[in-house]
Amino acid sequence: MRALYTAATGMMAQELNVEVISNNIANMRTTGFKRQRAEFQDLLYQSLRRVGTVTSDQGTRLPVGLDIGAGVKVVGTPRIMTQGNVLQTEKQLDVAIRGEGLFRIQMPDGRIAYTRAGSFEIDAEGRLVTPEGFVVDPVITIPQDAASITINQQGVVQVQQTGQTAPTELGQLQLARFVNKSGLEPIGDNLFLETASSGAPQPGNPGTDGIGTLLQGHLEQANVNPVTEVSDLIAAQRAYSMNARVITAADEMLQATAQMLR
Amino acid sequence: MENALLVGLSRQVTLRRELDVIANNLANLGTSGFKGENVLFEQFLASGAREDNFESPLDRQIAFVIDRETRTDLSQGAFEQTGSALDVAIDGEGFFVIETPQGDRYTRAGGFSINATGELVTAAGYRVLGEAGPIVVDPNDTNIAIARDGTISTPAGERGKIRLVRFENPSQLTKFGDNLFSSETPPNPIDPRTRVVQGSIEKSNVRPILEIGRMIEVTRAYTTLANLMSRSDELRQAAIERLAEVPA
Numbered sequence: 001m002r003a004l005y006t007a008a009t010g011m012m013a014q015e016l017n018v019e020v021i022s023n024n025i026a027n028m029r030t031t032g033f034k035r036q037r038a039e040f041q042d043l044l045y046q047s048l049r050r051v052g053t054v055t056s057d058q059g060t061r062l063p064v065g066l067d068i069g070a071g072v073k074v075v076g077t078p079r080i081m082t083q084g085n086v087l088q089t090e091k092q093l094d095v096a097i098r099g100e101g102l103f104r105i106q107m108p109d110g111r112i113a114y115t116r117a118g119s120f121e122i123d124a125e126g127r128l129v130t131p132e133g134f135v136v137d138p139v140i141t142i143p144q145d146a147a148s149i150t151i152n153q154q155g156v157v158q159v160q161q162t163g164q165t166a167p168t169e170l171g172q173l174q175l176a177r178f179v180n181k182s183g184l185e186p187i188g189d190n191l192f193l194e195t196a197s198s199g200a201p202q203p204g205n206p207g208t209d210g211i212g213t214l215l216q217g218h219l220e221q222a223n224v225n226p227v228t229e230v231s232d233l234i235a236a237q238r239a240y241s242m243n244a245r246v247i248t249a250a251d252e253m254l255q256a257t258a259q260m261l262r
Numbered sequence: 263m264e265n266a267l268l269v270g271l272s273r274q275v276t277l278r279r280e281l282d283v284i285a286n287n288l289a290n291l292g293t294s295g296f297k298g299e300n301v302l303f304e305q306f307l308a309s310g311a312r313e314d315n316f317e318s319p320l321d322r323q324i325a326f327v328i329d330r331e332t333r334t335d336l337s338q339g340a341f342e343q344t345g346s347a348l349d350v351a352i353d354g355e356g357f358f359v360i361e362t363p364q365g366d367r368y369t370r371a372g373g374f375s376i377n378a379t380g381e382l383v384t385a386a387g388y389r390v391l392g393e394a395g396p397i398v399v400d401p402n403d404t405n406i407a408i409a410r411d412g413t414i415s416t417p418a419g420e421r422g423k424i425r426l427v428r429f430e431n432p433s434q435l436t437k438f439g440d441n442l443f444s445s446e447t448p449p450n451p452i453d454p455r456t457r458v459v460q461g462s463i464e465k466s467n468v469r470p471i472l473e474i475g476r477m478i479e480v481t482r483a484y485t486t487l488a489n490l491m492s493r494s495d496e497l498r499q500a501a502i503e504r505l506a507e508v509p510a
Contacts, residue, residue: 001278003285010289017292037344039373039385040293042286044439048279049331051436052446064331064433066301068279069286072293075385075440078375080346100404179401180376199378202401210404239291242470246285249481253281256488257274260495 002068003250009071010243013040016074017236024224025233032084032117032190033222035229036077043070081181084116084223086215092149093120093128096220099212101175104137104203105130105191112137113191114176114184114201119219128157132189140171153213155206175211176201265324266494270487272326276303277484279329284477287468294342295371295441296466297334298473304330336432339370339467341459347406348374348382351464354456356426357449359391360384360442366391367442368427368435368449373463382414382424386440392422408460426452 017038027033051065086096095118097103102114113134120136123129128140142149146159155173178184183197194201207213280301290296306326341351350372352358357368367388374390377383382390382397389396392414399406403416412424427449429435435443 001281003278003281006282006285006289010285010291013289014292037373038292040290040296041371041386041441042290042293042296042437042439045437047436048329051434062331063431064302064333065436066329066331067299067437068282068332069290069299069437069439071286072289078346078373078385080344082345082347177401179380179399180378182375183378197378199380199401210402236292238470239288242288242291242474243285245474246281246288246477249477250281250285252481253278253484256485260488260492 001250001254002070004247006069006071007243007246007250009043009073010246011240013038013072013074014236014240014243018233018240020077021229021233021236025226025229027222028224028226028229030117030190030222031119031219032115033224034079034081034084034116035222035224036079038074039076039078040072041075043073045069079182079184079186080223082223083220085221086218087221088217089119089219090217091119092151092217093122094118094217094219095120095151095173096215096218097175097206097212098215099210100181101177101204101206101211102181102192104174104176104201106135106137106139107191108134111193112201113187113193114178115190115192116220117190118214130189136173138171138174140173142170143168151214151216153207153215155214172205173214174203175206176203177209177211178202267491269324269326270491270494272306272328274484274487276301276327276329277480277487281477281480283332284473284480287473288470288477290466291468291470293371293441293466294373294463295339295369296468297336297339297370298466298468299332299334301329302331302333303327333433334435334437335467337467339464341462342465343462344373345461346373347408347460348376349461349463350374350408350412350424351459351462352426352456353459354453356428356452356456357443359425359427359449361389361391361396362442364438365444367438367444369442370464371441372458384441391425393425394422397422397424408458410457410459412458424458426456426458428452428456 020036020038024035045067047067049066053062105113107113120128126142128136140157145162147162148160150158157170158167160167179199184192185195204211283299283301287298306328307323360367360369374382380399399421408414414421435445438444
């Protein structure tokens with residue numbers, strides 16, 4: 001019975017769908033998280049009667065064929081890169097991006113990773129780092145005697161040093177953008193890597209060339225909408241049980257066949 | 263005597279295929295742009311034996327059943343708002359044109375993305391065709407807007423128009439897998455009333471309640487036939503036993 005295997009593909013696809021949805025819900029409060037969606041496609045079809053086959057000497061043709069599909073597959077889990085809500089935190093090293101672009105982060109192994117999560121800290125050497133201690137690129141070193149740090153919309157970092165009236169400019173935060181930001185590879189820790197399908201990063205200062213602006217003292221929330229996730233979860237669960245019912249139905253039919261022989 | 267068995271068998275074979283089709287519909291309950299299918303049956307008349315072998319004109323024809331075609335239900339599926347700028351749903355009749363290595367294919371699944379070179383592509387990576395070839399956006403483009411007629415524009419200017427087509431006879435479309443349809447006849451331009459909706463995706467048009475109902479019907483019909491066939495088998499068995507009894 002082909003129906004058994006077809007329904008099994010449906011169950012597997014819905015299982016993966018539930019996994020994707022549960023990951024979205026689990027990361028509902030993750031800074032800079034972008035939700036994913038499972039994208040399905042139908043599998044190949046078996047033509048039992050091909051459309052357009054000549055059916056008589058008069059040249060009449062079959063208007064419609066008899067095609068039986070083999071189920072469903074998951075083609076990908078594209079990331080929806082829409083802007084998340086911006087939440088005020090009043091922490092001076094929290095930076096949210098409004099618009100396009102990602103922060104560049106130097107990984108310990110020398111690679112460059114990208115992130116939307118702008119909750120930065122200062123390490124022992126005064127450098128701006130992520131909560132894991134990875135250095136933000138370009139490196140910004142904050143002097144020991146800095147009283148207050150200001151990051152403006154264009155990414156210019158300034159400090160007020162004790163005993164001085166004029167602020168000192170420390171450097172410029174840069175962002176990178178990608179033509180296909182959904183094609184970035186997630187590596188966990190809110191970080192992404194460049195891939196062959198994301199395109200090359202195009203660095204630039206915030207507020208220029210279509211890159212978004214920065215907002216100090218704020219963090220970008222996950223773009224997960226709990227209501228849609230929960231309704232998607234219900235739909236996925238129901239689809240799963242319906243496919244399970246098909247297996248039961250196929251089983252009943254096989255049983256009826258088996259009982260014909262007595 | 264065998265006829266009851268064979269007629270029953272012909273129906274059972276088609277019922278199994280119908281369940282296969284239902285299984286495929288239900289498996290694709292979450293596939294965007296998927297169009298459900300129905301199996302149509304027809305009577306297939308066959309004489310019990312060659313007429314000229316018989317003198318009697320009362321020789322009846324026996325009706326078998328065969329499955330003639332699977333008809334794709336091309337009705338509109340529900341729209342789901344996704345918020346993604348590159349998700350496009352067609353409101354009305356029509357298809358997107360997708361360039362594949364095997365030639366142009368057609369789809370209603372509008373969950374597109376942009377590849378590394380800035381081209382609009384499907385989830386499988388095939389290019390979406392515009393009125394003037396593939397649609398390419400500039401790497402610096404932001405805020406991609408897709409108008410109701412399919413024109414793609416960014417603050418920097420127009421980037422092309424999504425090509426939409428329709429078919430004179432949509433029933434000749436065959437499913438190609440990957441949410442794509444293939445056609446033997448060239449497409450026609452769409453009705454200007456057909457609109458596209460940005461930020462939405464057309465869901466599968468499979469109606470689960472209907473499918474489950476059909477599934478119950480299929481299993482019940484199958485079991486009934488199985489019973490009927492074993493009854494007629496018993497009947498024959500009894501007949502053989504009785505008729506073979508030699509009175510002592």
